[in-house]
């Protein structure tokens with residue numbers, strides 16, 4: 001139909017170059033001749049005058065503007081005279097408009113290459129800063145908690161109840177599944193070893209102690225880190241993006257009390273309950289293996305478990321659960337509060353909340369285990 | 378009334394992000410009961426100026442006085458006390474998205490007054506009515522339009538009958554009639570309660586109708602180039618940039 005855009009260079013003796021534009025000058029449909037024109041113009045020896053003839057031009061869009069704009073830049077560097085009067089009327093106006101507001105030079109982002117050692121150094125300093133910030137956040141949360149005990153903290157009960165529902169009841173299915181399977185796997189792996197000695201009955205001890213003392217709390221903690229910690233970070237991050245947290249601050253309402261406290265309390269209350277529930281599911285998982293594969297009687301398995309698990313084990317498990325609840329909620333809230341003001345920052349906040357929470361859970365498990373070891377419990 | 382000190386004084390003020398200086402050498406005063414307009418091109422730092430005046434961000438240099446108190450020179454308790462007497466409406470509305478409009482407006486009331494639930498409801502209804510949102514109390518911010526969110530933000534800012542109101546582009550996104558109603562409301566509030574208003578706006582009609590003091594921030598010079606009554610500025614200023622701004626781009630003759 002329409003021919004693609006082509007260009008014919010006409011040089012006259014008074015060093016005037018006329019560019020005759022033909023065909024359709026639309027984005028993507030321009031022939032390769034444009035490149036040649038830049039080349040040829042650049043190779044012309046003396047400053048020259050550049051004119052256009054667009055009488056054979058059938059249609060045009062931004063493609064023509066881009067060509068003309070680039071040509072103008074080339075001309076400026078060579079001190080050529082750029083005469084746009086031969087272009088279509090509309091194109092001339094748009095070109096003039098684009099040149100009307102000069103580029104703001106200092107608005108450009110400064111991007112400089114930093115040497116490797118500087119990057120390492122900066123990151124190290126940044127690490128210490130972030131540890132400082134974390135401690136500050138924990139301190140502020142503690143102060144808010146103290147104000148709560150003095151009856152001065154301001155938050156809405158309904159917020160806390162809603163959070164309790166979403167991080168308690170609604171988490172039951174996934175917690176059931178995970179802890180049931182963990183109990184089952186522990187029993188399987190243990191049974192293979194114990195069968196060698198004909199001591200299958202001790203599968204009940206193995207599953208019971210491991211679940212109650214440690215595994216239930218850790219697995220629940222990690223599930224909650226992914227499920228609730230990430231959600232907290234995303235919620236608070238979005239509030240940061242919408243300036244909702246600024247609005248709280250200027251109202252004189254502390255975001256620490258109003259947003260962090262109810263979430264922390266909700267999770268610290270629900271985690272031990274979830275742990276208890278995970279204990280039962282884990283033991284149930286072990287029992288399924290014990291009864292169906294190892295021919296241990298139901299009552300026998302139950303009695304063996306009850307005899308093996310001490311109250312201390314349960315206490316340590318529940319205590320770990322509370323600690324993990326606080327860790328998950330604090331890391332979620334902290335990452336949410338320090339979130340930047342964009343959608344991608346919210347995503348980063350959620351990711352980093354989960355990572356922080358998982359690292360915190362593992363570290364505190366180590367600490368709790370060492371302390372229990374020293375106390376001999 | 379006449380010999381009261383200015384409500385807000387800004388002195389040798391510099392603001393920026395990191396090393397990037399946005400505006401420097403700002404000096405202006407806002408009197409009690411002024412309707413003070415902050416004018417300037419897009420991206421010149423008007424919202425940033427508001428965040429500093431409302432205590433969310435530290436200035437890079439200079440001082441802000443509320444009455445006679447050095448705002449950024451005092452501790453956080455003093456700042457909190459001062460800012461509690463102010464109401465802020467953000468450019469983006471910034472309503473608390475997990476609460477209904479009524480709850481948004483009532484939260485400050487519940488926090489700072491000893492009113493009963495029934496009285497709070499009365500106040501909330503009144504404030505929502507004032508901005509033309511009667512009957513929308515049970516809606517969530519996500520269920521109303523952008524212009525309505527702005528108006529709800531205004532209702533929330535007015536909840537505690539503050540001494541100073543900061544509005545960031547209150548009439549952007551409003552239809553002409555609502556914008557006019559908003560102007561009337563601003564004048565009404567000032568006249569009846571003596572509220573000081575600090576308003577960022579581009580609406581020339583509003584600027585000339587309600588503004589009785591203003592500051593103009595010039596992006597190219599990175600400082601303020603004029604302060605005073607906008608009507609006088611239009612009549613007297615010989616500054617081409619300001620003239621262009623106040624006349625929608627007409628050249629100074």
Ligand SMILES: Nc1ncnc2c1ncn2[C@@H]1O[C@H](COP(=O)(O)OP(=O)(O)OP(=O)(O)O)[C@@H](O)[C@H]1O
Pocket residue numbers: 394399417418419420421422423424425426468
């Ligand atoms: N968080 C930030 N970090 C770095 N620079 C910022 C940040 N926020 C804003 N800026 C810069 O500050 C400048 C002023 O922003 P501000 O939001 O105050 O402008 P404004 O005058 O309110 O504009 P508008 O009229 O469009 O609302 C912008 O040019 C922007 O580049």
Ligand SMILES: [Mg+2]
Pocket residue numbers: 423424425468545
């Ligand atoms: Mg702004």
